[in-house]
Amino acid sequence: MTEWNKRKQVAQAKIDASASDLNNISQEIWSHPELGYEEHHAHKILTDYLEKKGFEVTRNYHLDTAFKATYGTDGGVHVCVICEYDALPEIGHACGHNLIAECGAAAGLGIKAAMELDGTPIGRVTVLGTPAEEGAGGKIDLIKAGAFQGMDVAMMAHPYAYTVPQPVALSMLEMKIHFTGLASHASAVPWEGVNALDAAVMCYNSISVMRQQLKPEWRVHGIFTNGGAKPNIIPEEAELFYYLRAPTQEALSQVKKKVVGCAQGAAVATGCECTVKDLGGFANVVTNPTVISIYKREASQMGVVFDDNSGSGSTDMGNVSYVVPSIHPMYDIGTMAANHSRPFTAAAGAAAAQPPTLVQAKSLALTALEVMKPGNEEVLANIKKDFALQMGGAKA
């Protein structure tokens, strides 16, 4: 056996030997669901554990509930494994971020064990704790703070109903559409009023009608966040909250133009004022072809079979993929339930999710080791070449 294959075995054995600890971490996070930027319990248990395992830990890293846990030396390849740990309102860990945290910590442990085999670490591994993927996107704050500078590759794995190495993750924009009318008694003098709720309903309906003309991969979905105060007051304020999505930033701007047109039309029809507030969003994920081909090879050798079924959500890992060569595979946790559903919450906390999570952690760890391997400098050169080509044709 080559020295490097020995290291790969050590990584896998370390993850297997830590299975019970890792499951406990996952269960702790799953049973204490915390919203984005409030993940204090998850932050504590992950940082305490990684510190105990010999990582140099920075708590509250640029954000209250972000962390950096790092091991190794500078000057070699620097690999980042990402943890997420925020939950959804009301339905808990319905996106399985407890498992993303477990997988990131597990991969980090495995890589570290392999690196320190002969006492001389080659390169650096950082486990990065990133808050609020379901919210404003903590990775975007961390990018702005420079947390990804000097990293060569970033990777994570996300729970799902299928196993997809290169899922579609769309560019996304969050938008609030606010209508202002004029209040009046809805029974005594309704003609004195200007009805903001009517404008919001017309806008919602126009967007729904427009949907037939949207490209199949475009997404527009919204809710009413204000529909008036009382039935006997003509609503003077009404508000819609929409997510707009498309495969690229260019296509997203076309979707935005159409939605703004619907809002303006509804305002004219009802005599209301309309303001559209752009709340920012996420970039699409640009998967690095060299890294994903290594990942696919390593995962296949462990018996992982890939499906051809990609969802099309969005993630702040998309923003990371514009600053560091990245992969964001998704994997089957033993459920057919959709993410963001209550059955998915149950699946994310079930024992059946553990074996596939550890296989993903091993696949990420072995992918990282392949990039770090002395003599494999051409691999890193190819990763950088892919990235330069991809970024030449893409805008975040």
Ligand SMILES: NCCC[C@H](NC(=O)CCN)C(=O)O
């Ligand atoms: N506010 C951003 C929502 C992101 C959300 N992400 C996912 O569902 C992917 C996995 N967590 C989305 O709506 O796509």
